[in-house]
Amino acid sequence: MNAFVARPVDSLDAVFKPRSVAVIGASATPTKIGGLPIAFLLAQGYQGEIFPINPKATEVQGLKAYPRIAEVSGRVDLAIVAVPASLVGQAIDEAIAAGVKGIVLFSSGFAEISEQGRAAQDDLVARARAAGVRVLGPNCLGFMNLSEKVFATFSPVVGQGVTASGRIGLVSQSGAYGAYAFTLARQRGLGLSYWITTGNEGDVDFADCLRWLVRDPDTDVILGYMEGCRDGAKLELALAEARAAGKPVVMTKVGRTEIGAQAAASHTAALAGEDAVFDAVFRQYGVYRAYSIEEFFDVGYAFSVAGIPAGDNLGVFTVSGGAGVLMADAADDAGLPMPALGADGQRRIRELVPFAAPRNPVDITGQITNDVGLFETSLEIMLEQGDYQLVATFLAAAGQGPMGEQIADQIGRVRARFPDRVFCAVSVFRDSVRERLEQHRCLAFEDPSRAIRALAALAGFARQRNKALPASRTVEAPTLTLRAGNYSEADSFQVLADFGVPVPESHLVADGAEARQRIADDGRAWVAKIASADIPHKSDIGGVRLGLRGGDAVAEACDAVLAAARQACPEARIDGALISPMEGDGVECIVGVQRDPTFGPVVMLGLGGVLVEVLKDVSFRSAPVNRDMALEMIDELRGRALLDGVRGQAPSDVSALADLLVRVSEFAMASGDSLDSLDINPVRVRSAGHGVVALDAVVIGR
Amino acid sequence: MNAFVARPVDSLDAVFKPRSVAVIGASATPTKIGGLPIAFLLAQGYQGEIFPINPKATEVQGLKAYPRIAEVSGRVDLAIVAVPASLVGQAIDEAIAAGVKGIVLFSSGFAEISEQGRAAQDDLVARARAAGVRVLGPNCLGFMNLSEKVFATFSPVVGQGVTASGRIGLVSQSGAYGAYAFTLARQRGLGLSYWITTGNEGDVDFADCLRWLVRDPDTDVILGYMEGCRDGAKLELALAEARAAGKPVVMTKVGRTEIGAQAAASHTAALAGEDAVFDAVFRQYGVYRAYSIEEFFDVGYAFSVAGIPAGDNLGVFTVSGGAGVLMADAADDAGLPMPALGADGQRRIRELVPFAAPRNPVDITGQITNDVGLFETSLEIMLEQGDYQLVATFLAAAGQGPMGEQIADQIGRVRARFPDRVFCAVSVFRDSVRERLEQHRCLAFEDPSRAIRALAALAGFARQRNKALPASRTVEAPTLTLRAGNYSEADSFQVLADFGVPVPESHLVADGAEARQRIADDGRAWVAKIASADIPHKSDIGGVRLGLRGGDAVAEACDAVLAAARQACPEARIDGALISPMEGDGVECIVGVQRDPTFGPVVMLGLGGVLVEVLKDVSFRSAPVNRDMALEMIDELRGRALLDGVRGQAPSDVSALADLLVRVSEFAMASGDSLDSLDINPVRVRSAGHGVVALDAVVIGR
Known part of the structure; x- marks a missing residue:
């Protein structure tokens, strides 16, 4: 900070x-x-x-x-x-x-x-x-x-x-x-x-x-x-x-x-x-x-004109079917739900205007030119019978003619009966009509799509405001001083584990022979990786071997990755080979901390593989991140549905992923200015209830 | 149709x-x-x-x-x-x-x-x-x-x-x-x-x-x-x-x-x-x-006011740095390139206005209030020295004052010298200024972002118009009548192969013993699948076995998928087992034909896996589709970069994928109303020069 x-x-x-x-x-x-x-x-x-x-x-x-x-x-x-x-x-x-x-x-x-x-x-x-x-x-x-x-x-x-x-x-x-x-x-x-x-x-x-x-x-x-x-x-x-x-x-x-x-x-x-x-x-x-x-x-x-709505259900009330559809499209784009009017309300609207479309949009058609009172009566029915906190009315060109004042007064009366609703009128307005509407705190717009966008902004503010404020984001004094430079995978795992980040069972061994001694032939598959802070991209130099079954295979792989590393990076300081059990199915994510020049440590989440690499599908928050914020980060991913389970897979443990983001944030806050970056790539998110595990990690101190 | x-x-x-x-x-x-x-x-x-x-x-x-x-x-x-x-x-x-x-x-x-x-x-x-x-x-x-x-x-x-x-x-x-x-x-x-x-x-x-x-x-x-x-x-x-x-x-x-x-x-x-x-x-x-x-x-x-530009390079000329940045953002969003002014042009602008930002946006700052002639002189330098077909000028509030007419006339003179450029001015205009600009065929907008969006629309039309018209899309009479209902994989492959769709080498065998006779132990890996038009989702019933090496393994697998199918779908008509060599690496796509109620047969392309399932990343064209259209379909995919090769993979054979789309379109046109749908899922797109191959296909006749 x-x-x-x-x-x-x-x-x-x-x-x-x-x-x-x-x-x-x-x-x-x-x-x-x-x-x-x-x-x-x-x-x-x-x-x-x-x-x-x-x-x-x-x-x-x-x-x-x-x-x-x-x-x-x-x-x-x-x-x-x-x-x-x-x-x-x-x-x-x-x-x-x-x-x-x-x-x-x-x-x-x-x-x-x-x-x-x-x-x-x-x-x-x-x-x-x-x-x-x-x-x-x-x-x-x-x-x-x-x-x-x-x-x-x-x-x-x-x-x-x-x-x-x-x-x-x-x-x-x-x-x-x-x-x-x-x-x-x-x-x-x-x-x-x-x-x-x-x-x-x-x-x-x-x-x-x-x-x-x-x-x-x-x-x-x-x-x-x-x-x-x-x-x-x-x-x-x-x-x-x-x-x-x-x-x-x-x-x-x-x-x-x-x-x-x-x-x-x-x-x-x-x-x-x-x-x-x-x-x-x-x-x-x-x-x-x-x-x-x-x-x-x-x-x-x-x-500045309308109040903040109590919810985001939108009712569209229109005298033109086409404009109603246009506004429904805009509402969908903006994420405003448009629940249908109840059967009773629909029936009552139809009693008033037989050819009305009474669902939502409620389209009372051009009938209003013959009987302007229909506007108020049917709008009232809509608000009595429907659960709409946002009300958008399309008046065609009526705002320009003498009917405009009448309708503005009708809206004023309806608003008085439903004071907690947010009203908006769309028409071409003469000034007197616009002013009268605004006196009733009804928004006046000419463009239907812009009107819906503005209502969506009010609803978004209300959503955010209705959330509990995040728990205290007070910044504690750093408690951990990292040394400068890259941490090896093993060291990264160790420092993260202290903050409750789940890391895999792993054994650091000097060579294949030691690996043979350390693990039992318990039927699990293992992975062997070179352990060196100087080799961050292990796969590229043949420093990773997967799917190893039995002690002999693990031992052979340890010697192979050590040999590959010595050949490819003769200058690298090598700690040995790191062996861990293979992880089963799950969704891969990337979790990290970067240092932003303006905001300091920033927590990052992305979905692994193609989504992050090709589509840059990532979300950020300035640290510290609490659990609500972590859940928001997860929901912001475009590929969010992947965590719900596709192709018959079980839903992922989103709750544990949120916990991980909070722990990573705690680590970032504790290490303060001594942290340059953290990259956990990948994190395996298991099915719901089975947690997450960091499969690789690099901490860099500064 | x-x-x-x-x-x-x-x-x-x-x-x-x-x-x-x-x-x-x-x-x-x-x-x-x-x-x-x-x-x-x-x-x-x-x-x-x-x-x-x-x-x-x-x-x-x-x-x-x-x-x-x-x-x-x-x-x-x-x-x-x-x-x-x-x-x-x-x-x-x-x-x-x-x-x-x-x-x-x-x-x-x-x-x-x-x-x-x-x-x-x-x-x-x-x-x-x-x-x-x-x-x-x-x-x-x-x-x-x-x-x-x-x-x-x-x-x-x-x-x-x-x-x-x-x-x-x-x-x-x-x-x-x-x-x-x-x-x-x-x-x-x-x-x-x-x-x-x-x-x-x-x-x-x-x-x-x-x-x-x-x-x-x-x-x-x-x-x-x-x-x-x-x-x-x-x-x-x-x-x-x-x-x-x-x-x-x-x-x-x-x-x-x-x-x-x-x-x-x-x-x-x-x-x-x-x-x-x-x-x-x-x-x-x-x-x-x-x-x-x-x-x-x-x-x-x-x-209706401006001409069609000859290209889409945008030059932004402004008296306010902030508005220039806003317009540059909008241009990036709209895909309009903003090449920098050449060094010579930058130098000449700086000679006129020492504190100008001369790159592009060219910001001549508020200096213009002291010397309105600077507008014309520096705008001319920008157009002489820079390759801009679209020119957006931001005049702050000058369009409302007496300077507005002067600037409109200056734009008129510059436009006369560069008649093939498309001009746009952004300001708050009084009517006389707006009219004068429009007489010079210069667009007048109040909102900078809307101005850029409009210019981008002109450029988009020009791009499309400059393309050769697609080769004749005349619809030939159908030459193929499909039978109603699902085709088996083998039958689907056969009918598609007649139209030049690459399908895998495959052998239909009655049982494991026949499979053992048909293939040599040539070191390749094989896949065995149940062959039945009545079982479209083969994997779900254990009807697919992958990675089979050697005749014995293939034979065992054929008997296994046949047994699994007989048990899971006792009513299904079973043609035997289909064996094919395994395909190597590549990018998986989905190619299909659907029947749209309005436009008839529509060719569909999607990237396989997560991208199509989670993000619905697909593109469509109404058939017939020629090669240019097929390439456009490929370029429209949000995950297009995947075909360029990520994580060090070689670029994919986009050319062959385009050919495939054309062939699928030809198949759709030839089968006319007898085709209900075609689904090739997946298509394996190999590295450039190595073509594509359909790995599974279902034709449905109607």
């Missing part, structure tokens, strides 16, 4: 909720970087004091200006620094001396351009930290606090209009992306609480902002855009806090793919961990990962 | 391009089903003659009305029938007698409600067909011809405004879906040539409309919405004609999933074939399959 300096989150209050703002480098020109924030603060009606700092002016944009921040008589919470890089040092020092608590540093020319710039940045941040002053930036677009009208940004998008003040907090590592997202949020009518860009993250980073928004009473939902992360442990802490607070987090993390990661590397200095591990960490904490800006906002919108 | 009556496609001209229209059941009330089309025709300015037919009126909506169609003196091309089901028969007969060439039948109450209704529908259609009159419907919303203002529909969406006249033809099996799509198309500013709903498809079906639009000079792109298909052969013909004409087809086919198929079954009487087979047929003809309405229109829009 990476260490991090735990700075109190509320130290960011002065940055994000300042009662007074000084702008160092204030400009009278409202389109300049030092003029924009003053223009925005004035235009948007910020209620705190604004102190323009400019050595050459006595007045800036109608406000009294000060030559230096020291000459401001009142208290200054936040200093916005908008001067060229060469003047930033002095500005920061003066701001610290003046007693500010927070700094937003717009200036570029630091870590993003050169190592020299990075050194200058580190120096500035160290000075601010020593004085207890938090710094957002450098090289950032700043932030906005929409409810208190703090526009500490120079992004020109504010000049084109601002979003409503609302309950969605948005944090972006990229200024340009953040600005674009702001424009789209405004266009979609989403209400934001905060908009924050973190730039170079010299001091305040993405996870700090996340933690602060988790505590902010004005924020219900957090949208994040990430390119990389330097402190995985802090990010995990932030996500755990969000989960504990019940605040949904929607995340776009770019650089997912090989091309994307290359592009990200050329764009940012952020250290990018393995994307699959980010993915696992997001899943671990119930974070919704969005793959496009549209999905990002669709899901953020859904969380 | 299903037979179909090949009716000349141009017989639909009178339906879709009528010079005069009679409305039987015309109403003076412009909101009634018989009033709406007249109101629309008048309001939209249809230039042909309109004849309202109503026995009780002399004037309808200001037009002279006729009591019966027989009394119209001029020629009537198209009759719209909008009377209750009970009166339809008489209306149709009178229309036929009056010499109409086409009928649009709005009325419902036919096949969609009962078997009696279906009989009435069949009867009506038969009468029309006998007179050479085409019928659209019944139970349909009609159609629109946007350029000639023929609004032969009663969908109220027309009253809310119509789409522009354009070059996209839209055909929908669902009226309500079609109406909703029309509303969205209008809202997105898409131009349609025709909008057609097919309803019950008593006569004119989806494929007929597709074929007609392929020939229509005013239609460039065809969007289709399908729920099912009764005549797969005609649909294949239509898709082949579209492909040959170079007209892209974008298709939404619902009922993809299990829930969706259930919903479709309760919604429509259309016979739904296996969805995976539809998918394969779409792929076979280069149809783009859209999974949401949004994707449907995004891709349709892209085809």
Whole structure:
């Protein structure tokens, strides 16, 4: 785990909720970087004091200006620094001396351009930290606090209009992306609480902002855009806090793919961990990962307007059969069950609309154009008689006509009778209809598939939230120090066995003669393998012999693998030959621990053979892994069905496999930074009740 | 293959391009089903003659009305029938007698409600067909011809405004879906040539409309919405004609999933074939399959505005690093290569913008706000120096400001210099900017991921189009009549061998003694299997023995499998024992032929073992399959890499596997309707150059 300096989150209050703002480098020109924030603060009606700092002016944009921040008589919470890089040092020092608590540093020319710039940045941040002053930036677009009208940004998008003040907090590592997202949020009518860009993250980073928004009473939902992360442990802490607070987090993390990661590397200095591990960490904490800006906002919108459903059964109520089928397909893709309406409910729907399809989707057909009241009556029947926590209604183009308001009111009444259900309406809406629906906390979407995806996101959050929180993931101090380098198979087995990892019966022998003495001709089949920490790939050099029956065969094989190893690897230190009984049938898996640059030790599980090699069918979790998490890892494998038994085979011992993952995680936590990696390949998973056994293992210390 | 009556496609001209229209059941009330089309025709300015037919009126909506169609003196091309089901028969007969060439039948109450209704529908259609009159419907919303203002529909969406006249033809099996799509198309500013709903498809079906639009000079792109298909052969013909004409087809086919198929079954009487087979047929003809309405229109829009690219290399040009990474991720997902800009080009970009990321994405940063000319200059460098056929530009929010027009003009000039490239711009656009871009045939999208998806669709069409058309897929008359029921393994091998399918050396023997005489002790290992058409699952009853070395072992095994079979299946007719040499290493596949209810014989390929059983990793093609198609089938397998050789194994003989698929297809075509199914499981694919061999096979005749 990476260490991090735990700075109190509320130290960011002065940055994000300042009662007074000084702008160092204030400009009278409202389109300049030092003029924009003053223009925005004035235009948007910020209620705190604004102190323009400019050595050459006595007045800036109608406000009294000060030559230096020291000459401001009142208290200054936040200093916005908008001067060229060469003047930033002095500005920061003066701001610290003046007693500010927070700094937003717009200036570029630091870590993003050169190592020299990075050194200058580190120096500035160290000075601010020593004085207890938090710094957002450098090289950032700043932030906005929409409810208190703090526009500490120079992004020109504010000049084109601002979003409503609302309950969605948005944090972006990229200024340009953040600005674009702001424009789209405004266009979609989403209400934001905060908009924050973190730039170079010299001091305040993405996870700090996340933690602060988790505590902010004005924020219900957090949208994040990430390119990389330097402190995985802090990010995990932030996500755990969000989960504990019940605040949904929607995340776009770019650089997912090989091309994307290359592009990200050329764009940012952020250290990018393995994307699959980010993915696992997001899943671990119930974070919704969005793959496009549209999905990002669709899901953020859904969380901010609708409640969290109590379950994931979906009822589709439609006036068009075709749209109903389309939505049923989308529901299946998204894993939302669509149980059929009960016989009684179906009968009652048919009584109202003889040609209705009453199953689910419930299709009441175009009849509604003749009698709009049918909508409410039949929707009520559906919800009374069916066990649906999610309700998607397709209204065709009715949302555009005068019928739209009527239907919105009907939905409002039905919602009042079934307040724990989550409602969504799909149509082309005029604004008045959309607004009325949203007042009733009913989502409004134009695209049926996007509507279903958003409902599935709500259901996924509910599923995750309804699970018991994982048992304490507190990290104990390491208790085991591994030596550097490869452990032999025998040594690996020994160190793992201490943590309860089942390893095979095995005998280390010097030669065939010793093997002959050690084992009885008890009818079992044996395997003989070369024992050497210097030969990790034993099969490749003829160092493994299988299916040996009887002492003579075992003895001959031991001598053969020793001879093969001496010939192929004359430099290798050889401990002898390792003999074990052959394992019977079962499913082969791979279990391991890797060290991720961002998140530290990561537990890995894959199905053996073709599935892991050809299809890369693996799942990850950041350690420590408890039993619930281990079971989730197993369920995430695409080839999961293999463990249920195919071709008449018995189901595998999934419970023992989960235990093994927990034990491997305990081993990783105990060995701390001394563990480089562990690879147990294969693990044989026997039939249910018969456990698992590691058939080969390599521990590597660092 | 299903037979179909090949009716000349141009017989639909009178339906879709009528010079005069009679409305039987015309109403003076412009909101009634018989009033709406007249109101629309008048309001939209249809230039042909309109004849309202109503026995009780002399004037309808200001037009002279006729009591019966027989009394119209001029020629009537198209009759719209909008009377209750009970009166339809008489209306149709009178229309036929009056010499109409086409009928649009709005009325419902036919096949969609009962078997009696279906009989009435069949009867009506038969009468029309006998007179050479085409019928659209019944139970349909009609159609629109946007350029000639023929609004032969009663969908109220027309009253809310119509789409522009354009070059996209839209055909929908669902009226309500079609109406909703029309509303969205209008809202997105898409131009349609025709909008057609097919309803019950008593006569004119989806494929007929597709074929007609392929020939229509005013239609460039065809969007289709399908729920099912009764005549797969005609649909294949239509898709082949579209492909040959170079007209892209974008298709939404619902009922993809299990829930969706259930919903479709309760919604429509259309016979739904296996969805995976539809998918394969779409792929076979280069149809783009859209999974949401949004994707449907995004891709349709892209085809209608931009040209078809000459290749699929994507250059991303951006003013925001973050958006560039997001687009690179999306490109990777979509399979679009993003080669790096050459060193010279990178150098020249850096000369213009020192802190640019010049690789690809080319990120010229926010510098553009200071010097908008940088856009054109650097984009030109990128296109001169890089081999990009697709160009995606991200403009942040510039499309909304005054800079938007300037950039649109710059793109127009660059496009003029590189006319064969396909351009796309991503921003939030004001209408004037969007229109200017589209005049330059540059796509305009708000969402970066959707933009990339649309470009990938264009590239996919180009790839498919650049392939040679498959060799003639003409269906020869069947030359082989299989007997009904299961063929034994030996008989299956024999009939397949006649078509060039490689089968193992094998000997059918009556007992062990005969086996002892037939084979030499040549060191090979043998397998012995029970030979009986009545025992398809031989292993389950102990009817297979492997790894037999020497004549004695083979003889003993033959007697053993015969004894086991007699005991387990006393009723089975037993031909003897079949002995074959054991096959060495290789990759196991499954090859088969199934009979799809829509498309007839379908060739199937899967990778053996876990991949097909657990992951359902199979690919399909509607027969006949030529060699190119066979190679595509192989490439579609998710586990394709297994055939390239994993764990140091040699690559497999993919060429021979493709030949096998072709031979199996030839067998299927030759046996025609007498083949129920073929299952070759497993096929052993040996290393490259060593061919394939069928290790077991079951032919079933019908």
